[in-house]
Amino acid sequence: METTMVGTVVRIKGRDYFVALGEKEYRCTIRGKFRIKGVVEGSIPVVGDRVEVRVDESLPSNEPQGLITNVLPRKSVFRRVDPSNRQRSRVIASNIDEVCLVFSIREPELNRRMLDRMIVAAESEGIEPVICINKMDLAENRDSAERNMLVYSSLGYRTIYTSTVTGEGIDELKNIMLNKISILTGPSGSGKSSLIARIQPGLELKVGSVSSRTGKGRHTTTHFELHRLDEGGYIADTPGIREFGIYGVAKEELSRYFREFASFEGQCRFSPCTHSHEPGCSVKKALEEGLIDGERYGSYLRILESLETLRSWKK
Numbered sequence: 001m002e003t004t005m006v007g008t009v010v011r012i013k014g015r016d017y018f019v020a021l022g023e024k025e026y027r028c029t030i031r032g033k034f035r036i037k038g039v040v041e042g043s044i045p046v047v048g049d050r051v052e053v054r055v056d057e058s059l060p061s062n063e064p065q066g067l068i069t070n071v072l073p074r075k076s077v078f079r080r081v082d083p084s085n086r087q088r089s090r091v092i093a094s095n096i097d098e099v100c101l102v103f104s105i106r107e108p109e110l111n112r113r114m115l116d117r118m119i120v121a122a123e124s125e126g127i128e129p130v131i132c133i134n135k136m137d138l139a140e141n142r143d144s145a146e147r148n149m150l151v152y153s154s155l156g157y158r159t160i161y162t163s164t165v166t167g168e169g170i171d172e173l174k175n176i177m178l179n180k181i182s183i184l185t186g187p188s189g190s191g192k193s194s195l196i197a198r199i200q201p202g203l204e205l206k207v208g209s210v211s212s213r214t215g216k217g218r219h220t221t222t223h224f225e226l227h228r229l230d231e232g233g234y235i236a237d238t239p240g241i242r243e244f245g246i247y248g249v250a251k252e253e254l255s256r257y258f259r260e261f262a263s264f265e266g267q268c269r270f271s272p273c274t275h276s277h278e279p280g281c282s283v284k285k286a287l288e289e290g291l292i293d294g295e296r297y298g299s300y301l302r303i304l305e306s307l308e309t310l311r312s313w314k315k
């Protein structure tokens, strides 16, 4: 008996697509060519896609029991650099509700430039970023650590302080992930795999050692996979993805992804204004008046420069 249902692609191995339908998971195949409506790139499903499948449970369970017949429109995509062509990006997941940017307070030291880049990347894909500051057990001065992060919480970014050693913040992190598809990303060694193991005990993700400085060759998982949370929702680690990059953002639109610039938009003498060298710039004025954080503005300038040189980057 064949039935058509809508499920979520949670894992892809070779030609097999594993599709979750409620509590069940089916091994599925795709046949022929089909196009994803409303999406120009990639005509094959990625992890996170909502797909229509025809399932035949009377087929032997060592064979694929499902056939993917259609991919529903994606509401967001998660990209990485295409390893075979560094000028391009490749979609590796879709329909992500939340990106959790995991940084450690120490070992490695919190890198705000990288945090700001990742915020822009998430914002430009329309995905809500949540900031997780891990390894709080190593913080020398908790108050100053939290004070440094105030700029982000005042911008409306939810900031969670965690430690996989003391268990601090784990429940809070878990709660915001319920019934959503969440991705953990951030620098290597910040504790992403350790956090996932605390959130969903039993998931066998390997934890790397912090002693390796390059981060190369110690990533233990190579495929991208959504793990089901017992209490509902899916979570994914991003091993081997060195940085959640900014793709397809034009110089002129960068300021949109810096929330604190929004209220000054349109008030500069020149239009468009890159808020970098132009006279009569309202953003620079706000910076001088202390209304915009200097570190954030520094990140803006850095990213702006990188966009100039990466102008030819294609989505």
Ligand SMILES: Nc1nc2c(ncn2[C@@H]2O[C@H](COP(=O)(O)OP(=O)(O)O)[C@@H](O)[C@H]2O)c(=O)[nH]1
Pocket (backbone or CB within 6 Å): 134, 135, 136, 137, 138, 162, 163, 164, 165, 166, 187, 188, 189, 190, 191, 192, 193, 194, 195, 206, 207, 208, 209, 210
């Ligand atoms: N002190 C401390 N160490 C942690 C914490 N979370 C993870 N670690 C350690 O940091 C290292 C890197 O962790 P891992 O989860 O592999 O990081 P990932 O590269 O982001 O997945 C490992 O040695 C972990 O044991 C934490 O909250 N506190």
Ligand SMILES: [Mg+2]
Pocket (backbone or CB within 6 Å): 192, 193, 194, 206, 207, 208, 237, 239
């Ligand atoms: Mg890891």
Ligand SMILES: [Zn+2]
Pocket (backbone or CB within 6 Å): 268, 273, 274, 275, 276, 278, 280, 281, 282, 283, 284
């Ligand atoms: Zn300006």
